Amino acid sequence: MKNIVRFAGVALMALTASTAQAAGEARAEVRGGLAWFNGLGASGSEAVLGVAVGYDFDISDSAFIGVEGSADKVLVSGSDILWGVGGRVGAKLGDATRLYAAGGLGFGGGDTAPYLGVGAQQKFGGSFYGKLEYRRYFDIVDINTLAVGVGMTF
Template identity: 40%
Template sequence: MRQVLIAAAAALSVGAFVAPAFAGEAGDVRAEIRSGVNWQDGQAAKGTIGGAIGYDYNLPGGAFIGVEQAIDKTLVSRANAVGSTSARFGIHATPKDKLYVISGYSYGSSYQDGAHLGGGVEHSFGPYYGKVEYRHIFNGNDSNQNNQVLVGAGIKF
């Protein structure tokens, strides 16, 4: 529980400092809830639920770059919440669709600690959005790698 509170406080802190720093800039502060599945090689998939806050800054030519702080909890007893700090880079494939790659570090549980790399697609519905994302966590144990597929819904400020 202590790890959940620490990660939640860190996520809120990122949003509190990122949003004013970019106020009036060409980008979006965003907050989302998400759910999905985690699985390790050779093991059954387990459900997960969590949330994230982030900021995307629009670059010239239809590209964007962003930062994200997230926390996710696998839905099994005694599972620790896992925090992640990520950067994402992508393109506006259409005025409402973003395609991106995401990379960063996941922490908080020994089997999910490590660098992560993945990609996703995000679709806007006015100030709201939905997204689907895949991540692979390189935890240093080649025989037991971790994967996530997440579906999220959020709002842009």
């Protein structure tokens, strides 16, 4: 797991250095949805709420790459906040639509879990956007989330 964190850190530094001159935008969002799990003899689903901040670098007129930090909470008593650090890479479909693949590492309560996901983001005039994102966390208990978010770009 330490090697994954080291790799992510080196990749983030390389990304930042190589895209320092590239255009891009910062973003902040709130999101909510459903988390469902199956493992260790149990299964179920619960509501989840979260926040995220990130920055997307335009690498061409039709592609972008971004970094993100997040905090998500499954709304059950005793659950820990799941902190996350990750990235996304995707296609820009015109000025308002982005489709992307995401990946990163979630950690909290002494556990870490890598995740992969996909999403779509749509601007609503000006700086506001909405999004839909699916994530799969890989751990002893596999957790899936589907969240709808609203946010603002800067």
